[in-house]
Amino acid sequence: MSGPASQPDEPRWLTGDERRAWMTLVGVMARLSGALDAQLRRDAGISHFDYTVLAALSEAPGRTLRMSTLAALAEGSLPRLSQVVARLEAKGWVQRTPDPSDGRYTLALLTADGVAKVVAIAPGHVEEVRRLVFDPLTKAQVHQLTAIGHRILRTIDPEDPCLSERPGA
Amino acid sequence: MSGPASQPDEPRWLTGDERRAWMTLVGVMARLSGALDAQLRRDAGISHFDYTVLAALSEAPGRTLRMSTLAALAEGSLPRLSQVVARLEAKGWVQRTPDPSDGRYTLALLTADGVAKVVAIAPGHVEEVRRLVFDPLTKAQVHQLTAIGHRILRTIDPEDPCLSERPGA
DNA sequence: TAAGATTGATATATCAATCTTA
DNA sequence: TAAGATTGATATATCAATCTTA
Numbered sequence: 001m002s003g004p005a006s007q008p009d010e011p012r013w014l015t016g017d018e019r020r021a022w023m024t025l026v027g028v029m030a031r032l033s034g035a036l037d038a039q040l041r042r043d044a045g046i047s048h049f050d051y052t053v054l055a056a057l058s059e060a061p062g063r064t065l066r067m068s069t070l071a072a073l074a075e076g077s078l079p080r081l082s083q084v085v086a087r088l089e090a091k092g093w094v095q096r097t098p099d100p101s102d103g104r105y106t107l108a109l110l111t112a113d114g115v116a117k118v119v120a121i122a123p124g125h126v127e128e129v130r131r132l133v134f135d136p137l138t139k140a141q142v143h144q145l146t147a148i149g150h151r152i153l154r155t156i157d158p159e160d161p162c163l164s165e166r167p168g169a
Numbered sequence: 170m171s172g173p174a175s176q177p178d179e180p181r182w183l184t185g186d187e188r189r190a191w192m193t194l195v196g197v198m199a200r201l202s203g204a205l206d207a208q209l210r211r212d213a214g215i216s217h218f219d220y221t222v223l224a225a226l227s228e229a230p231g232r233t234l235r236m237s238t239l240a241a242l243a244e245g246s247l248p249r250l251s252q253v254v255a256r257l258e259a260k261g262w263v264q265r266t267p268d269p270s271d272g273r274y275t276l277a278l279l280t281a282d283g284v285a286k287v288v289a290i291a292p293g294h295v296e297e298v299r300r301l302v303f304d305p306l307t308k309a310q311v312h313q314l315t316a317i318g319h320r321i322l323r324t325i326d327p328e329d330p331c332l333s334e335r336p337g338a
Numbered sequence: 339t340a341a342g343a344t345t346g347a348t349a350t351a352t353c354a355a356t357c358t359t360a
Numbered sequence: 361t362a363a364g365a366t367t368g369a370t371a372t373a374t375c376a377a378t379c380t381t382a
Contacts, residue, residue, distance in 0.1 A: 023331050028321050029201065079365085145317050210352095218373095249373065271381080
């Protein structure tokens with residue numbers, strides 16, 4: 001062991017491998033979310049976040065979720081969700097009502113028109129996700145990606161809903 | 170081989186593993202870019218995209234890049250970069266001049282103040298990247314992440330600068 | 339005419355209040 | 361008083377023009 005011991009507030013730089021991984025990850029975040037957003041805007045006139053909200057509702061029991069739960073599932077803040085749902089409601093795809101069991105909550109319900117919208121646009125979007133993400137990856141890489149993503153998400157927020165999909169993961 | 174042959178425009182759904190990977194990736198993109206943006210806004214008063222622009226300039230020869238090259242490196246559009254650089258120029262961190270060799274290009278130069286800004290904020294940001302991304306991953310996962318990201322980026326844009334950092338990758 | 343860059347109008351994100359119910 | 365949700369002001373992203381130089 002040569003050299004001085006590292007001090008707590010001394011910056012720890014990235015290795016070459018880490019630098020490469022980091023630039024790649026930043027690139028993927030920017031380009032992939034841009035590509036998915038562009039596909040949905042072009043084919044459906046909505047943003048990727050809009051889609052995530054509609055998709056989460058379409059899979060919820062009774063096609064209904066509390067706003068706060070929906071915000072967590074869609075990985076967005078409550079103020080942001082509130083604005084987005086107001087727009088989706090104006091388009092007739094979502095309807096909000098106070099939760100009868102506790103008036104502090106607001107329930108968001110996917111309407112019949114909203115279901116129709118999701119049914120209409122989901123195949124095209126899934127096809128794009130498949131084309132950009134899964135077709136280029138091996139099965140092993142799909143598993144690796146999940147494991148890597150879970151570790152990062154767990155560090156940012158151990159309560160993230162992505163982490164509790166499967167009990168023992 | 171039972172069942173009908175799949176038709177070209179029949180939607181191919183995601184497997185369970187793919188669904189899990191997909192939700193995780195969407196979560197990582199939203200939460201990680203949010204976390205990094207929040208750290209930089211809090212500690213430096215700039216966005217993550219601003220930082221990427223300043224960092225790219227700081228590593229360029231002569232701390233100078235053409236706007237179009239800088240846009241590609243920062244994974245953003247030219248209109249977006251133009252707006253951002255106008256702001257960075259107003260803060261005194263960047264200076265633009267027409268390229269003497271071809272007036273259609275604009276050169277962006279990181280000023281001394283800009284260098285000082287990067288030097289001041291880089292360690293804190295790198296520390297956050299390390300904490301959220303690299304500390305939770307094994308060395309093998311860092312390599313896996315790079316390989317996975319390259320495959321996705323190559324599909325979106327084979328010309329992406331991330332892909333050409335190392336000649337033979 | 340084409341390439342690079344910028345501008346302006348519109349849509350959306352963000353954050354700090356504020357509101358509402360329990 | 362606290363939790364959930366909304367609102368309003370400001371900042372930023374996006375896209376379609378427009379501008380400039382070669």
